Structures are given as C-alpha cells and as structure tokens.
Amino acid sequence: MKQLYVQYLSVLAISVGLSSCVEHIETDNFQVEKPAEIAAREELNAYGVLSSYIDSIAHPNFKLGGAIDMSQYSGRGVMYRLINSNFHEVTAGYGMKHGAIVQANGSMDFSGVNATIEAAKAAGTGIFGHTLVWHANQNATYLNSLLEPLIVTSPPFKNEVDLSEPMNASLDGWETNGDVKIGEGEGMGEGTNAFVFTSSSGTGPESVQLTTPEIPVIQGKQYEVIVYIKSDKPGQGGITFEGLTNNSPAIDWMNTGVDSTAFGTSISWQEIRFRISDFESDSFRMHFNLGYMPNTTYSIDINNLYVYDLDGDPVISNLIADGDFENGTGWGGWGNESSRGITEDGMGFGGSGKAFFVTNPSKTPGFWEVQTSYELAEPLKNGQEYKLTFWIKGDAEGIIRPELQSPDYSSNGFGQVGVTTEWKQVQLTTMASAEDRQRFVISYGEFAGTVYLDNVVLSSAEATGGSTTLVPKTEEEIFSIVSGEFERWMEGMLTATKDYVKAWDVVNEPMDDANPSELKSGIGNPTVVADNFFWQDYLGKDYAVRAFELARQYGNPDDILFVNDYNLEYSLEKCQGLIDYVSYIESKGVTVDGIGTQMHISIDSDKEKIVSMFKMLAATGKLIKVSELDVRVNSTAPTQEMLDIQREMYKFVAEMYSQHVPATQRYGITIWGITDSPANANWLPGEKQGLWDLNLNRKPAYAGFAEGLEGM
Secondary structure: OOOEEEEOOOOOOOOOOOOOOOOOOOOOOEEEEOOHHHHHHHHHHOOOOHHHHOOOOOOOOOEEEEEEOHHHHHOOOHHHHHHHHHOOEEEEOOOOOHHHHEOOOOOEOOHHHHHHHHHHHHHOOEEEEEEEEOOOOOOHHHHHHHHOOEEEEOOOEOOOOOOHHHHOOOOOOOEEEOEEEEEOOOOOOOOOOEEEEEEOOOOOHHHOEEEOOOEEOOOOOOEEEEEEEEEOOOEEEEEEEEOEOOOOOOEOOOOOOOOEOOEEEOOOOEEEEEEEOOEOOOEEEEEEEOOOOOOEEEEEEOOOOEEEEOOOOEOOOOOOOOOOOOOOOOOEEEOOOOEEEEOOOOOOHHHOOOOEEEEEOOOOOOHHHOEEEEEOOOOOOOOOEEEEEEEEEEOOOEEEEEEEEOOOOOEEEOOOEEEOOOOEEEEEEEEOOOOOOOEEEEEOOOOOEEEEEEEEEEEEOOOOOOOEEEEOOOHHHHHHHHHHHHHHHHHHHHHHHOOOOOEEEEEEOOEOOOOOOOEOOOOOOOOOOOOOOOHHHHHOOOHHHHHHHHHHHHOOOOOEEEEEEOOOOOOHHHHHHHHHHHHHHHHOOOOOOEEEEOOEEEOOOOHHHHHHHHHHHHOOOOEEEEEEEEEEOOOOOOOHHHHHHHHHHHHHHHHHHHHHOOHHHEEEEEEOOOEOOOOOOOOOOOOOOOOEOOOOOEOHHHHHHHHHHOOO
8 A cells, every 4th residue: 555654834924124113924734745766665674573473372392594694693693683583493504514513633523513502592492403414514625534544654764673574475484373374466556465364262362463573673772663454343452572671561452541451343454553662681572362253354464564763864765766756757758749747736646746748749660769767866776676766647448568678778677567547566576687777767669648656765785675555445445434524423413402402404415316215325416516525425325224223323313314305396206206115114114204396487487387296395294394405596786577587486375385285284484595605605696685785674574574574
C-alpha cells in the first residue's frame, strides 16, 4: 500500500517597514509522498526475527540455522547477535574441519572450537557440527607426508658391525635363540636382506633373540646405533647388551622424550637410533630381543644396521664433486642437439633440492653419440674396484650406459641401466683395468627424452656408508596409516565437542558429479587442489560405514548424524545416487539419521527439479535438512527485478520443503548466505546471495524467506 509522508510547516512572516501595523500571512498544511526506498525499508524492518516464524509449539524440534565464520561468532560482535536473535543453531563455515584443526605436525588445536562452544552456551544457541569426513578443506600436506616413501641415508662413517655374512644370507658368527633366519629380499631396499624373527609363544623377550658378533669400540668414545625394524602387526621389542656398565638400560629409542626398556613396532619400517658410551672394554655385543608377544613376525634391515664412532673420519670420498648438484655441475656433454643442465629446486630425488638433467631429442644409431663427461681430479688406480651409486628417473623409459674412460676412449663399463619414470637407486661396480681411467662418462643415445640424475657417488668399493635407500609404503601400510588418522581425527573432534554438539554432517559430498552413482575420487585427477585428501581412495567404499561407526563410538548415542551433498536439485541422478549410497551404508549395519541437501541455487534454478528432489528425499523416511541454502542472483549489481525473483525463490524453497517433507522428517533449514559476499570473499565473491546486504540491511529475500517459514 502506498503511504504518505506528511510534513507540517508553519511560517511566521514579519513585516519590516515604517508602518506600525503588522501583517499576518496564513499558511496551509501540505503533504509529500514518502520516498520509495524508505517505504521499502520500513516494510522489511516490520518483519519479525526469522525464528519467530517457526511454530515452536507444533514443531519443537525444527532447527533454523545460520552459517558464518567461526571467529565472527566467537568474537561476540554484531554477527553473534544477529545469529542468536534469528536462528536456533549456528554452523561454522570452516573452523570445525580437518584443515582448521589438524596442525602441520598432526596435533589438533581446538581453541577456536572451544571459544565458539562457550559463546554458544552463553547465548543458548545450538551448534551443528560441520563436517567430519570430507575430501576438501583437509590438512592434506600432513596426511600425504605420512604416505611418502621413507628415505634412509646411512652415515658416511665406517660401520663397526661386520655384516658380511648376513649380506650373503649367512648367520655365521651370529648367535640365535628361537626362530631367527635371513629373509632374502625382505629388507628395506630392493633385493636387500633382513633378519626375520618369528615369536610363536611370546614366552619372554629373550625367547626369540639374535646376538651380534663382537663389535670393536674405543673406550671413552661415543657411538651411535641405528636399527630399522618392522613387524607384521603391532609388536614389541628390546635391545640389551654385553660389555656395557649397564647392559639393560632404559633408552629413548625413537626420540620421543621418554626412556623405556622396550619399544613398540608396527607394520611400517621405523628407526631406532640412540647413543652409548659406557664400554667396559674394547668391544661389546648387542642382543635383539623379540619374544615379547606371541604370533608376531619382525624384520630388521641388514644394510642399514649401523654402529659408528661419532668422531670418526668419514670413509666416503666422492670422486665426483657436487654429486648432489646443489652447487652447480662440472659436467660437459655433446651430441644430437641434446641439452643438459640443473633443474629448479624441488625437482631432485625425494622432491627436494636439484637434479642434473639431459634431454636427448631422439635415439641415435650409436649409444655413444650422446654423452655427458666428468673429468676426475686424478686418474683411478689400476686394479681397484669402484662403486657407483645414483638416483635416476626419466620422462620415458629407456637405457643409459655409465663407464670409466681414458683419453683414447677405452673404458670399463658399469653395464646398461634401465630408466623408468619413477626415481630408483642404482648401485653398480666395475674394475679399473688401466692407469689412465680419468673421466666418468654416461651415454644416452638409446634414450629419447629427459633423464634426471641425483646424488651421484663414485668411490672405492671398499668404502661403506653414505648410501640412500628409498622405501615406498606398501598398500597394507597405507591402509593402516590412513585408517589410523581417520579414527584419530574423529575421536579427537567428537571427544572435544560431544558435551555440546549433538548433530553432525558425518560424511560430506561423497558422490561424483560426472558419475552420480559412484563416489568421488582423486585418482587420475591432475587438478586435485592442495587441501584435497580423498579418504575413500584409501579406505574404499566402506569409508562412510566406518565414519558412522566412529561417530557413534566417540560421540553421543543419540546424536543426529547426516550425509550431506550438493546439486541434488540440479541432478536428480545424483540425488538418487546419494539415496542409494545411504542404503548401502545402512546395509552394513549402521544407521544414517538424515540426508542434507545443500541447495546452493540461483534465481533461475529449475523449480520442478526442486520439488522432485524433496519428494525423493522424503520417500527415504530419513530426516531431511536443507543444509546450506543460498540463492544467487548471478550479478554483482542486481536490478530490483532480480532481487524480487530472489525473494520469491527463497520463499518457494521454504514452502516446498514444508509441503513435500512431512513435519516429522524436517530437521530444519540452514542459511549459508547470511549476507552478500564481499568482492574478496572465498565463497561467491561479489555475489548478492544473502538475506542481508553487507551493511546488514534486510533484503527482499529476507521477507520472502520469512513468509515461506510461516507455520513451519
């Protein structure tokens, strides 16, 4: 209705003149129309707060929610008051997700969550937990670091443990008790050996034992001991000694800050590293005791079992200076228009440092037609055996040939080296058969593409130490690590919040858009962003089953637990895929209480599909939640017509939810677009999707949503 804005004016006219009489000028009242903007503002301001439109007597369990940044809420400013006055519960946009909580070292910081809980308690506002298991907003850097190969570099010092017999699969000179043997090919590196211990009865630590030969030492010096061990399931081991002042010491085996007489083992290789110095004579022996637990098999890597003098002289003298290529290269090269040089930092072995590269555009008839050459400081010794180790990979597969060469091109070759597209370590030996072998040459004529080399070491074969071993995680290890982190995260979050948070998005956005009956996956996707970690790629289809089991285990028995996804109103196939997945989860014996439909929609979204979605979801019998509602106008400068259509769409969604979802199945509606987004926002930058504008003025959308809620 058009209203009039009335203003009364009175004018007093004073006559100024020589006459003594005063003239009176009469004025009439007049009216002006109230500006349309003011009228519209008054109309919007006349609406009540949103929560007042919910019939709390008829529908006491209906939750009207608002999602904002957690710090905005815990800061208890204007947005805190707006949420508390309009909504029953608040959802944290980011602050309760894995990426916000899990720190770089894997620890969890709940300070922000705790502050939010305290703020909500003070206001009597509920908190909806969002979200436990998602592929995005994860601390993927931390999680991926747990799955990276173990890189083991042995110290470049003389190893005082005589490993010659075990490396040849013999236990001569070593004492055993119980089931101890050499496991050929079972060490950390490819084709390397391990000591294998099988504890059947677990009758005591020394019931399965391996004792070293005498290890020579110098009294008064400090020695470091390095051991790499794993077991086929969680186990326990210990090391005792002969020849120390204290032969059964408590030691901080794994640098945890805690001394103990035994250490735990797992299915992954792990390092035991400690120092000893209390020698009673010029030698000592070690006892590896692995009979603590029954039915457990342990492996100790032979190549990387080390005892060395911390003050000893390095035994590795690399004849190739700067073999790690961090400070450039003294290598030359030629042939077939090939190129060579140093990579950017981060392209070296293990994803760190630099590497040397050679690019050969095509194969050549002779392997020697493309070469690199390194001039040695002095000729090699005739009759001396030399060891060559390096890491190599290519952008294709092929062959290279390293050799020791003389000025007349006669040589001693190390043989062919197969190149693959993954880093691998090569260890070769050859004998110098002349006094004039004075350069190191590699031929690339049989390889078309780019070869990368790193950590090149040429040394006397008599030297030990300084080698690097890359130990990829096995599929079993990866599953164990990921499932352990999965449970640790859920236990941590649920334990920290269970006293106040009673409802959760347990699994968020599981379904794939292109294949809506399948789960999302990061496998084969080159565009996966830095904070993505797809739990399902490691734990399989039952990852959600496990998530609900853990949510029941660590949360409250009566918590309301949801599966949540987006675009269900856009793709009814995806809606059906999610419904089918919920059925699958429940077929495994767990209960899913509700399904959340996010509904990030726009003013031109298909209304018929929205209705169909609500009908499909309601037919499941589950609680249905509109979990992240906002309506885009698809413009940063919307017209009044666009804002009116937005108003109608907000109203339509609320009305269709009420009409097609039975009251007993309505968990509630959460608004994601509380306000419009600033231009620099992470979510819909510059969009005008909110119920309030950036100045916290109500928009027509507010009125439409309020009208849609009436009687809910």
